[in-house]
Amino acid sequence: MVSPSDVPVEVSKVFDTILVLDFGSQYSHLITRRLREFNVYAEMLPCTQKISELNWKPKGVILSGGPYSVYAEDAPHVDHDVFKLDVPILGICYGMQELAWINGKGVARGDKREYGPATLNVEDQSCSLFKGVDNSQVWMSHGDKLHALPTGFKIVATSENSPYCAIAHEKENIFGIQFHPEVTHSAQGKILLKNFAVDICQANTNWSMENFIDTEIARIQKLVGPTAEVIGAVSGGVDSTVGAKIMKEAIGDRFHAIYVDNGVMRKNETETVYKTLTEGLGINLTVVDASDLFLGRLKGVTDPEKKRKIIGNTFIHVFEDEAAKIKPASGQEIEYLLQGTLYPDVIESISFKGPSQTIKTHHNVGGLLENMKLKLIEPLRELFKDEVRHLGELLGVPHDLVWRHPFPGPGLAIRVLGEVTKEQVKIAREADAIFIEEIKKAGLYKQISQAFAALLPVKSVGVMGDQRTYEQVIALRAIETTDFMTADWFIFEAAFLKKVASRIVNEVDGVARVTYDITSKPPATVEWE
Ligand SMILES: Nc1ncnc2c1ncn2[C@@H]1O[C@H](COP(=O)(O)OP(=O)(O)OP(=O)(O)O)[C@@H](O)[C@H]1O
Ligand SMILES: O=c1[nH]c(=O)c2[nH+]cn([C@@H]3O[C@H](COP(=O)(O)O)[C@@H](O)[C@H]3O)c2[nH]1
Ligand SMILES: NC(=O)CC[C@H](N)C(=O)O
Numbered sequence: 001m002v003s004p005s006d007v008p009v010e011v012s013k014v015f016d017t018i019l020v021l022d023f024g025s026q027y028s029h030l031i032t033r034r035l036r037e038f039n040v041y042a043e044m045l046p047c048t049q050k051i052s053e054l055n056w057k058p059k060g061v062i063l064s065g066g067p068y069s070v071y072a073e074d075a076p077h078v079d080h081d082v083f084k085l086d087v088p089i090l091g092i093c094y095g096m097q098e099l100a101w102i103n104g105k106g107v108a109r110g111d112k113r114e115y116g117p118a119t120l121n122v123e124d125q126s127c128s129l130f131k132g133v134d135n136s137q138v139w140m141s142h143g144d145k146l147h148a149l150p151t152g153f154k155i156v157a158t159s160e161n162s163p164y165c166a167i168a169h170e171k172e173n174i175f176g177i178q179f180h181p182e183v184t185h186s187a188q189g190k191i192l193l194k195n196f197a198v199d200i201c202q203a204n205t206n207w208s209m210e211n212f213i214d215t216e217i218a219r220i221q222k223l224v225g226p227t228a229e230v231i232g233a234v235s236g237g238v239d240s241t242v243g244a245k246i247m248k249e250a251i252g253d254r255f256h257a258i259y260v261d262n263g264v265m266r267k268n269e270t271e272t273v274y275k276t277l278t279e280g281l282g283i284n285l286t287v288v289d290a291s292d293l294f295l296g297r298l299k300g301v302t303d304p305e306k307k308r309k310i311i312g313n314t315f316i317h318v319f320e321d322e323a324a325k326i327k328p329a330s331g332q333e334i335e336y337l338l339q340g341t342l343y344p345d346v347i348e349s350i351s352f353k354g355p356s357q358t359i360k361t362h363h364n365v366g367g368l369l370e371n372m373k374l375k376l377i378e379p380l381r382e383l384f385k386d387e388v389r390h391l392g393e394l395l396g397v398p399h400d401l402v403w404r405h406p407f408p409g410p411g412l413a414i415r416v417l418g419e420v421t422k423e424q425v426k427i428a429r430e431a432d433a434i435f436i437e438e439i440k441k442a443g444l445y446k447q448i449s450q451a452f453a454a455l456l457p458v459k460s461v462g463v464m465g466d467q468r469t470y471e472q473v474i475a476l477r478a479i480e481t482t483d484f485m486t487a488d489w490f491i492f493e494a495a496f497l498k499k500v501a502s503r504i505v506n507e508v509d510g511v512a513r514v515t516y517d518i519t520s521k522p523p524a525t526v527e528w529e
């Protein structure tokens with residue numbers, strides 16, 4: 001067990017860390033992922049990071065790819081102090097072009113753009129970066145290229161279109177590669193990244209989830225101290241539950257979890273979450289039944305953005321009221337707030353590309369509690385979703401909860417299109433429960449990233465038992481995705497859809513028809529509102 005007094009408060013001070021400077025490539029976060037896969041810790045920061053403002057020293061630096069051209073007027077450039085760190089540097093695509101630009105400016109538009117597979121020819125087998133890397137497929141995505149060898153560098157590998165496919169300045173330990181080793185289409189990319197991180201940078205390979213749990217618990221104990229208390233909003237979703245479990249391990253009952261029943265949760269959700277979190281995981285949890293308040297405020301509202309804002313604001317009011325009721329035994333005020341922030345959220349907020357257009361306002365309780373003046377604890381902020389799941393399994397969070405599909409904060413309110421009433425929520429809830437039950441029975445739950453039923457505000461004619469019916473329509477949605485930014489609809493067997501449709505129409509009062517949504521994201525979004 002790690003003792004709190006030995007542990008610095010930043011993770012990058014505990015583990016040897018490779019710094020990834022992000023120039024905006026769509027693959028940047030994968031560099032971090034790959035390194036962690038062989039137990040080297042890596043952290044990504046924007047390319048504009050001032051090196052003098054880093055309060056830790058990386059073991060090595062990777063400059064990522066990016067959409068800009070290094071020779072363009074508005075192109076982003078790395079802080080030249082990076083060379084003063086005296087650690088190995090690897091430039092990938094734009095990153096290599098940046099190194100070449102700094103060392104001689106020999107970068108220009110190529111006569112041929114190159115997107116997709118290319119064959120790597122390793123010309124210099126002695127280069128430490130290419131140890132164990134054969135002439136194999138690599139993945140390219142560039143329009144610019146090097147037209148001259150930068151001062152002090154040698155050619156290490158070529159490809160048909162890139163005479164400077166890999167270059168090295170062995171004395172300075174600076175390397176550049178035109179292809180993307182971080183994508184799985186580069187067959188031996190992981191070997192190359194490992195050569196860089198482990199052999200060249202000599203980073204320790206001690207990053208593991210078990211180590212992470214120990215250091216994280218010790219870090220929290222040190223941060224919070226022996227008496228302070230912490231609150232957190234917990235939904236029963238993976239992120240907040242895993243966060244709560246870590247807090248429980250770190251400070252026991254000095255962590256107060258608050259679950260809000262907003263009246264638009266799924267079937268039996270409140271009871272199940274309560275049981276799992278309290279009886280199963282021993283978490284100190286308060287359940288607040290605020291369903292009348294939420295449904296009252298949603299009365300007559302049909303606009304999706306208005307619904308989201310009302311729910312977001314009401315969550316805050318309820319949460320603040322509950323937080324004020326907690327009187328810590330120490331007599332001190334509550335000082336900290338737990339948030340289930342994940343690494344993708346962090347990446348989004350540190351991106352130097354500027355804010356993208358708001359498609360819909362995602363509600364996040366913690367993120368909105370700005371004026372509460374509480375200090376944040378974010379134990380998951382270094383992790384990706386599948387790492388959080390792994391962590392949950394190690395912490396003994398039940399398998400079903402760890403693998404639960406994500407459920408949005410505004411809940412069924414954005415799955416009941418049009419006005420949200422108790423009756424409408426009941427129809428959506430029952431249909432959703434049947435759909436999910438059948439998915440689980442068919443063994444498809446884990447293959448699908450998210451599935452649900454939405455209730456449409458249209459009526460349609462049907463016939464049941466020789467009687468004319470005139471009732472609403474349920475739309476089923478099931479998607480496959482890795483990051484929820486893009487998604488495709490899931491292909492069910494016809495017999496499966498037939499069974500679900502028949503059960504819903506027969507068992508749920510108020511439904512006359514069932515449809516299956518076959519739109520990808522984009523152009524649609526996952527949720528209907
Ligand atoms: N009903 C709720 N009661 C209390 N807090 C909630 C509730 N719904 C959402 N939250 C808070 O909002 C945060 C964001 O919700 P979000 O759905 O993104 O995450 P999650 O529920 O923890 O995990 P998942 O993405 O797997 O559903 C949660 O982590 C939790 O802090
Ligand atoms: O916590 C959340 N609060 C929200 O307001 C919210 N809106 C959408 N989602 C979830 O985000 C993912 C992408 O959904 P969209 O394509 O509909 O934006 C999907 O997983 C959605 O379920 C939300 N999650
Ligand atoms: N993927 C990249 O980093 C591309 C770099 C640069 N924008 C080019 O087109 O060559």
Ligand SMILES: [Mg+2]
Pocket residue numbers: 235237406407408409
């Ligand atoms: Mg959730």
